[in-house]
């Protein structure tokens with residue numbers, strides 16, 4: 429007789445989710461060995477089999493019994509719920525066999541039959557929360573030192589994994605989940621979606637959708653699996669969804685895609701990829717003379733436009749700090765960073781309302797940019813300066829000393845105001861300046877344009893920007909979700925009229941924060957507004973459907 433050990437994962441517990449091979453294995457077996465609860469769950473599948481059932485913490489004796497019986501020629505099924513290879517019996521049976529000198533190919537025959545693990549079954553009940561990199565962590569410290577578990581939680585939290593917590597809590601282990609929440613809150617937004625699934629696909633199934641800061645206010649026990657979203661996970665009604673990242677490359681609401689199929693895998697269209705980084709490095713080796721300093725490329729390998737914007741903003745703030753220190757009363761010198769040549773790029777304008785450069789400002793700009801640099805004028809009422817410099821801070825200070833407004837470029841907040849009738853209609857200017865002071869240049873997922881009109885004439889088209897503000901007699905009309913360009917360009921939705929002017933800067937700050945904290949990678953503001961449906965109490969409304977008519981001429 430050839431002894432056999434069939435290590436069966438029978439999934440969450442419902443018959444519909446037991447695989448065909450698992451059912452066959454149970455039928456084929458002469459003996460079923462399992463934990464009491466598991467034997468009960470598959471009892472209806474048992475016909476002739478002898479049953480060996482034990483309690484919790486008896487795993488080793490179950491594995492030894494299975495090996496003993498199989499060595500004597502019996503066909504034994506060792507059952508685990510979920511997957512036998514995920515915190516199940518598979519590893520332990522192998523370990524017991526190895527202790528006895530067993531090698532693969534020898535008797536007894538061993539077969540591991542996979543099942544649906546809790547991370548999968550619970551995710552399916554919640555929506556699609558493990559669409560991106562995910563990990564499982566068991567909070568049971570009966571066999572694993574807590575110090576190791578703690579390190580794993582910390583690592584998974586900091587690396588933005590979706591995390592499935594197994595064995596989160598029991599009668600005696602109550603502090604582990606509290607400690608886990610504390611660690612996670614160091615890295616994740618308190619409002620990160622969290623799903624609590626108890627007894628998935630069993631009679632007493634319970635699904636709770638909550639958030640990281642609220643999860644401990646719900647029942648969590650031995651039979652609960654806790655799924656914690658990553659920084660992109662969101663709720664859509666009752667569905668918990670983690671985006672895979674398609675938004676980076678694809679437009680999900682139109683059939684027309686920015687990139688054609690042949691272009692989608694090109695490194696230049698995946699600047700975040702390893703291939704793109706290697707190509708960039710290679711180019712810098714082949715054409716070193718095209719760059720003033722090789723360190724520029726090596727530093728840029730892993731940076732997105734948003735990263736560059738953040739770095740530029742930091743440089744601008746450093747400049748502010750050092751000029752403050754120079755003039756301040758402390759007398760301590762600011763420690764300046766070591767000078768290094770790099771291509772520096774900033775946006776410059778005469779001011780938020782003032783649209784006129786003086787000739788001395790233009791001369792200064794030309795001097796600073798030099799022959800090697802370039803100046804580009806843009807539709808955002810800014811000049812973009814690009815130049816190679818070893819001292820970006822001094823350059824910024826010179827521009828500011830000449831009365832110019834200096835801001836980072838790229839994926840940042842841009843504020844474009846009218847000229848207030850050449851300053852004649854000046855009442856709105858202080859608000860435009862305040863909003864600019866608070867928000868202009870902050871890094872965002874995708875360039876966010878805030879338009880500001882000084883009166884109801886709206887001659888500067890602010891209502892077509894992502895966020896439009898129209899100042900009218902001490903109050904504001906607010907427009908959200910405009911789309912300035914493209915085939916489906918449209919003005920923003922007028923969400924409010926007559927907002928007291930003094931409330932506008934705070935309100936706008938909150939709207940922008942919602943976008944900065946919750947937007948998907950590369951998600952434009954109008955798409956974000958449509959997706960979340962509500963920002964600061966302002967509800968999104970779908971635009972009227974376009975009527976398609978035969979064109980009289982043209983296409």
Ligand code: SF4
Nearest residue numbers: 846849882883885887
């Ligand atoms: S929007 Fe009004 S205040 Fe601004 S430039 Fe036009 S007319 Fe003047």
